[in-house]
Amino acid sequence: MEILSREIKPEDAASPVDQxxxxxxxxxxxxxPPYDKPGMEPELTDPKPEWKEKxxxxxxxxxxxxxPWxxxxxxxxxxxxxxxxxxxxKLxxxxxxxxxxxPLLLSLEYCAKCQTCSNACPIYIMSGKxxxxxxxxxxxxxxxxxxxYCTPAGKIFGKFVSGDIELNAKTLMRLAESAYRCTLCRRCTQTCPIGVDNGLISHEIRKLFSQEMGIAPKALHELGTVQHLKVGSSTGLTPDGVKDIIEFIEDDIEDKIGKRIKIPVDEKGADILLIHNAGEFLSWPENPAAFAxxxxxxxxxxxxxxxxxxxxAVNYGVWYDDLQxxxxxxxxAEIANKLEVNKIVVGECGHAHKAITVIADRVLHxxxxxxxxxxxxxxxxxVKKEKINFDPEKNNFPVTLHDPCNMVRLMGVVEPQRKILRKLAPQFREMEPHGVYNYCCGGGSGFAIMQSMNFPEWRNAVATRMKFKQVLEAFKDCLDPSINxxxxxxxxNCKGAIRDMLSYYQASERLSIYYGGLVELMVNAMVDLEEPFVEWEFH
Amino acid sequence: MPISALMALSYAAFAIFVIVVASKWVKWSSMPMHLRWELYPVPHEAGRNQYGGSYIEEVDYWKKPRETTLAGELKDMFSEMLFIKRVYEYKRPLWWLTYPFHAGIYLILAWFFLLFVHGILSVYISIPVLAKVVYYLIQICGTIGIIAATLGCIGLIIRRFSDKDMLNYTAGVEIFNLFFILIVLLTGIATWITYDPNFQHAMEFMKALVAFNSAYLPKLTTIAEVHVILLCLLWIYIPFTKMSHFIGKYFTFHKVLWDDELNVPGSKVEAKVRELTRLPMPWSAPHVDTGKSWDENALENPKDEWGRWKY
Known part of the structure; x- marks a missing residue:
């Protein structure tokens, strides 16, 4: 396999080398530590030879x-x-x-190539630059x-104005793939003195390929938005299926708290339509249970x-396709209006928060x-109005908070979740940096659900690496595996990425690091509950 | 006396600069409203800008009056404009070069303005005390400005060539731009040292421009003439290039990264959304009904042969 053996420049996107x-x-x-020693993480693999054909x-x-494009x-x-x-x-x-x-034209036009943004990118940094x-x-x-190709100056003065670039199939394949090496966390944009948004450019590249050529990862399009619209959920969960799961959750709640709660479904005129990421029903039913x-x-x-x-609640369109x-x-919105609710409330799903609350704000009318x-x-x-009695001592174990980029940096919901943790988790400690300057979990922009071929290896080894580093640092005073x-x-999606990260680095077995949502911790602290709600097992 | 060729060039350069900058401003202003794409911290969020919070942290936020702070926005804006805060925070070694360069340019712009004021005071209104103050300010701004900008410019050129991270991404025109500015600055320094150490002739030149009268023009040396010509060409050239990022920067921050205007029923935002979603979609992918509007594409839910949504 031929690999470029010198420093890489933008024009090398067109290079004829294999990789x-x-x-x-x-x-x-x-x-x-303890991941500074050899053998603590798996070696990286080569792509299968047959993949290279298609x-x-x-x-x-x-x-x-x-x-196979x-x-x-x-x-x-x-x-x-x-x-x-x-x-x-068309773009x-x-x-x-x-x-x-x-935003796109501003970002195309005004980049000064000062590279101030580079060091803000967790993927670039953790990949060894x-x-x-x-x-x-x-x-x-x-x-x-x-x-x-698109500006008069470029057409007249050529390379002098545009810089060196050759447009061939390699350029396009690398451009499209590289748009999926960015989690759209937009940390880079925060540092740009001109306000240029290179994260947006990744988004627009994805969009061009999807909206014009139908080229997008299956997990986002075919099994994502298309399945969501066709079947009801990107998980493949059908309306009957979700009703069954809700019944199961009611049983589970009864087992755990000794009291049956009837979860309201399709109740017209309720104040709130709560929409969860359907992944919660399948992978973490304790989360919708805790909400209930x-x-x-x-x-x-x-x-x-x-x-x-x-x-x-998911809306994968936010990552790659404006129409979807x-x-x-x-x-x-249409279904919520049909139910005559006063508002939609989004459960614990970052991108769904941003998609429906912020981005779709200029779609709905x-x-x-x-x-x-x-x-x-x-x-x-x-918590603030003391509508429920909580006992923080029930959460007396080390807790750190991951800030989902979509919820925090991209829509400014920063403090409510921290106020809850400061109140209900005595050993709460922040990751550094945190809040709007947080690092992405590595699963952003669809990476958490893209499980095809060798992509998960890259995600775990490179994209989530910064988050894993932050987690280890946040818990450095209590890494002892006897402490949960x-x-x-x-x-x-962050939970999905963190689950895979903990599994990849075997951090639950080695260090007793577990993960979960916020509502689970809240329920765990409820005075009325006899048994702990948080279960210390990896799933 | 009629105006001279150099005066005509100066007027033309200024006029072209203003017209092109204005037309760019109009171009960016008249672009369609985009989807919300703000990035926190948004500095006009009163009481929340310190930690990057937004009004969405409130229950029923759409019913509540917005609390914004102009002071927060101005603070962020001026710390970026005057101190290039983000480069200072995130790329300090570059800041030591780019800051003197930009600060020098600001001082040179202030110097131009002071020359203009001095010209007005010389030709139209006589306020000797103010003229004296302006005279000294001209000495300070001109001297510091040209030295700082030149050193910064040389530093930026050296950095651009020595830092492969920057060089590999730099097109020929960007190098040309830096050298163009440097040549203008160097001819300016040469003129200043050899011909006009107190900016007396610069003041006379501006007086002629303000009075539209070439009788006030000083006799320029060749280097001074070359400098004026190059400076005028630079004024003409800047708005056509990305050196006019001072325009773009307003829009990137105010109209994209800080644009959190809410869409509520009956609002102007809603009217714009209604208008924009009627536009036909030109895209060609299989999941797009090409030619149908955004609304039709999003709302009509085309069904397949099984009665299920097609897309």
């Missing part, structure tokens, strides 16, 4: 876009390039991209193509929906407008 980089564990940034392994050997001949390559340029032109029009035209993961690398490729206990005990008027789409985003957001809000302020009100430790991650 631009090959990662090894030794290249990666070191982890804190899939784009040309960037780093990893495959995010699990579609590699051109087989010159004709297919030319078609791909033409299609890409068509898409790029620059009001009709095609009113949704992000101004691999050039292809630098926020500016993929952005610069798109910027050069845009300059060269808290809302019932606090006397809140609420309901779940069993209607297709509305029992799953709009379809799902509209459906959520007239009949499909409805108020939407985060569950965090409501949960804090339950809790990462509070109030987001389903």
């Amino acid at each position: 631009l980089v090959k990662l090894t564990v030794r290249d990666l940034e070191k982890l804190p 899939y784009a392994t040309d960037l780093d050997g990893y495959i995010a876009i699990d579609l 590699k051109p087989k001949n010159k004709e297919e390559e030319e078609r791909l390039i033409k299609s890409f340029l068509n898409g790029l032109n 620059l029009t009001k009709e095609g991209n009113w949704t992000f035209l101004q 691999q050039e292809v993961y630098k926020p500016t690398w993929r952005a610069e490729i798109l910027r050069r193509i845009w300059k060269k 206990i808290l809302f019932e005990e606090a006397g809140i008027s609420w309901t779940l929906s069993s209607e297709q789409v509305a029992y799953d 985003l709009a379809r799902i957001a509209a459906k959520h 007239d009949d499909i407008w409805i108020p939407r809000e985060s569950c965090m302020p409501i949960l804090w009100e339950i 430790k809790y990462i509070c991650a109030p987001c389903s």
